[in-house]
Amino acid sequence: MEHRITNKRLLFLSAIAILSLFMMQGCYYDNEEEMYPSVPCDTANVTYSNTIAPIMADRCNTCHSQASPSGQVVTENYNGLKVVATDGRLQGSVNHLSGYSAMPQGGAKLSACNLKKIDIWIRKGSQDN
Ligand code: HEC
Incomplete structure (x- = not known):
């Protein structure tokens, strides 16, 4: 006992x-x-200019500017981002999928909410809106 x-x-x-x-x-x-x-997580009205560009400015553009793009990847403007949004590297890198370099390099993964917004933007055709 x-x-x-x-x-x-x-x-x-x-x-x-x-x-x-x-x-x-x-x-x-x-x-x-x-x-x-x-x-x-407000995923209504996801647009390039109001949603995606600010995320890039906050976490990516220091290394991926038009003037000095790491890995030849530009996240600073629409045309640059459209390239990696279309070929799958944007999704692969921010979601840390295997076969891609995890981004932001050396920094914390983007929030689940921002990842969701990026996913929605890409699935809707990564428009310049
Ligand atoms: C501290 C610098 C730095 C930051 C911040 C950064 N990157 Fe990168 N990124 C790099 C470097 C360096 C490379 C090229 C070497 C490599 O692929 O690891 C790269 C490569 C990439 C690639 C190509 C990956 C591949 O597998 O081919 C993509 C897409 C990318 N970055 C997107 C982003 C996005 C989106 C962000 C913000 C969420 C970001 N990066 C933040 C430095 C950075």
């Missing part, structure tokens, strides 16, 4: 320890919507 209680207590304490580990891990998420799952 004495033994059982001790085992139960041990089990309970282990459960608490494991749970706290999971909760601490939450701090490492740097994407807003992963930290606060209630923040909605």
Whole structure:
């Protein structure tokens, strides 16, 4: 009897320890919507100029400018981005798919919400809108 209680207590304490580990891990998420799952992802009216270009400006253009494009990839303007949107490299790189270089290079993956927006933009034909 004495033994059982001790085992139960041990089990309970282990459960608490494991749970706290999971909760601490939450701090490492740097994407807003992963930290606060209630923040909605607005995927209505995705356009190049209002949705996609700002994401590129924020995370990509420092390395992929027209003037000095890493890997000959330009994300700074529509024509450049259209090339990699069409040949599959934009999707492959930002989603870290195998066979593609993971982007942004050396930085955190784009948020799930921004990845969704990029996906929608591409699926609708990566228009210059
Ligand atoms: C710190 C610099 C840096 C940043 C920031 C960066 N890239 Fe890159 N990117 C590179 C370099 C260097 C290459 C070429 C070498 C390679 O493929 O790894 C490259 C290659 C690529 C390629 C070609 C990948 C392939 O597999 O052929 C694409 C597409 C791309 N980047 C898109 C992006 C997008 C979109 C972003 C923003 C989400 C981004 N990059 C952010 C440096 C960067």
